[in-house]
Amino acid sequence: MAIIEFPKDMKWGAATASYQIEGAAFEDGREASIWDTFCRIPGKVRDGDNGDIACDSYHRYEEDIKIMKELGIDTYRFSVAWPRIFPKGRGQVNQAGVDFYHRFVDALLENGIEPMCTLYHWDLPQALQDEGGWGNRSTIDAFVEYSEFMFKEFSGKIKNWITLNEPWCVSFLSNFIGEHAPGFKDLQLATDVSHHLLVAHGRSVKAFRALGVDGQIGYAPNVTWKEPFSDKQEDIDACKREVAWFVEWFMDPVFKGSYPQFMVDWFADKGVKMNIQDGDLEDISQPIDFMGINYYTGNVARYKEDNGLFSSEDLDMNYDRTDIGWPIYPEGFYKVLCYITELYGEVPIYITENGSCYNDEPVDGRVKDDRRISYLKLHLAALKRSMDSGVNIKGYLTWSLLDNFEWAFGYSMRFGIVHVNYRTLERTPKDSYYWYKQTLANGFYEL
Ligand code: GCO
Numbered sequence: 261m262a263i264i265e266f267p268k269d270m271k272w273g274a275a276t277a278s279y280q281i282e283g284a285a286f287e288d289g290r291e292a293s294i295w296d297t298f299c300r301i302p303g304k305v306r307d308g309d310n311g312d313i314a315c316d317s318y319h320r321y322e323e324d325i326k327i328m329k330e331l332g333i334d335t336y337r338f339s340v341a342w343p344r345i346f347p348k349g350r351g352q353v354n355q356a357g358v359d360f361y362h363r364f365v366d367a368l369l370e371n372g373i374e375p376m377c378t379l380y381h382w383d384l385p386q387a388l389q390d391e392g393g394w395g396n397r398s399t400i401d402a403f404v405e406y407s408e409f410m411f412k413e414f415s416g417k418i419k420n421w422i423t424l425n426e427p428w429c430v431s432f433l434s435n436f437i438g439e440h441a442p443g444f445k446d447l448q449l450a451t452d453v454s455h456h457l458l459v460a461h462g463r464s465v466k467a468f469r470a471l472g473v474d475g476q477i478g479y480a481p482n483v484t485w486k487e488p489f490s491d492k493q494e495d496i497d498a499c500k501r502e503v504a505w506f507v508e509w510f511m512d513p514v515f516k517g518s519y520p521q522f523m524v525d526w527f528a529d530k531g532v533k534m535n536i537q538d539g540d541l542e543d544i545s546q547p548i549d550f551m552g553i554n555y556y557t558g559n560v561a562r563y564k565e566d567n568g569l570f571s572s573e574d575l576d577m578n579y580d581r582t583d584i585g586w587p588i589y590p591e592g593f594y595k596v597l598c599y600i601t602e603l604y605g606e607v608p609i610y611i612t613e614n615g616s617c618y619n620d621e622p623v624d625g626r627v628k629d630d631r632r633i634s635y636l637k638l639h640l641a642a643l644k645r646s647m648d649s650g651v652n653i654k655g656y657l658t659w660s661l662l663d664n665f666e667w668a669f670g671y672s673m674r675f676g677i678v679h680v681n682y683r684t685l686e687r688t689p690k691d692s693y694y695w696y697k698q699t700l701a702n703g704f705y706e707l
Contacts (some may be wrong), residue, residue, distance in 0.1 A: 272657030309670025480552030485592030558592025
């Protein structure tokens with residue numbers, strides 16, 4: 261048995277995202293986002309689910325905040341639905357949408373919970389997608405307009421800002437693999453989108469500094485880890501490419517002002533051209549105050565010619581898997597955090613998402629999700645190992661406070677520490693909620 265203990269000043273929280281929990285999709289002036297559109301294309305989202313109602317947090321946020329307060333978290337990460345603020349993506353502000361976030365943020369502050377606000381967690385206004393979305397550079401300007409508005413409007417209230425959530429998903433998963441909105445399968449487009457996102461991030465950080473907003477700003481890339489199956493150079497290289505697709509591709513430009521050349525060459529080999537304009541890399545590499553890291557899973561992989569984009573294959577090493585099928589790989593959490601620190605120095609890091617999918621249902625009012633508790637214990641131990649090895653961790657926010665709309669999986673996959681009955685919208689804290697509460701109160705747990 262080991263006692264895993266965390267520093268007293270560590271921040272603890274939970275995370276959600278607007279489209280996944282809010283519902284009220286067309287209320288108070290909000291117009292369609294690309295997810296509203298995508299959900300309506302047959303076959304894209306399991307069971308034809310959509311975010312029209314979701315957890316109805318738009319109306320039930322007071323109840324949700326009570327649940328947070330009772331949990332004892334000091335930070336709550338949520339995202340703002342861009343189409344509530346600018347229904348057409350730019351131009352005319354929708355005051356009713358702005359008022360909603362004021363009520364919500366005020367309620368968090370009254371309950372002593374620090375808001376951590378993500379500006380973009382995937383609900384791009386459909387009006388912007390109609391002009392090419394993130395593939396069109398004009399969306400960069402629209403994002404800067406939206407973020408400047410938010411900085412001014414919520415200055416003094418929100419002190420923790422995240423520009424983008426998981427730019428890898430927004431670019432490659434959504435425009436090359438095609439699993440997420442808008443659902444394209446075009447590597448050139450996806451690469452352009454990845455670059456435009458980074459420029460949008462950098463320009464938004466610039467605006468934040470120019471306005472002199474009191475607070476800190478960063479972004480939240482998702483990462484994974486691939487452990488080479490053997491010491492063969494080809495296995496090592498294949499894993500390096502897979503990891504770099506998440507890490508170096510989205511972090512070198514921010515921290516070093518350049519793209520990783522070995523990846524640029526690899527993409528060039530696939531016919532991809534880098535569409536970079538003068539000043540872009542300078543904009544992207546604005547100093548940031550912290551980085552958010554989202555980690556769920558990793559794997560063992562090896563070289564396989566002509567297999568996928570990077571000539572690699574994942575191996576089934578018989579690791580336990582969560583209900584969504586992802587291998588449980590806490591070692592990868594430790595390794596990728598150490599790797600990031602080795603590459604970019606002791607950047608302050610918040611774990612902005614980490615959690616697991618288990619579809620346990622209430623029995624007599626209780627949800628016994630022991631497997632989620634075990635997942636959390638293993639990953640928090642890996643996190644502590646990384647801290648002891650010099651990784652500069654400031655906080656940990658679990659994904660997710662509530663079961664919610666899990667994108668292409670609809671409501672079939674549950675990541676919450678609080679169960680949501682999608683028929684009655686009743687919330688039931690799970691055993692993992694009580695375990696997390698106890699751990700936060702103690703500052704340690706027994707592994
Ligand atoms: C993410 C997503 C979350 C998912 C979670 C589980 O940022 O990928 O932000 O929205 O629900 O990762 O897949």
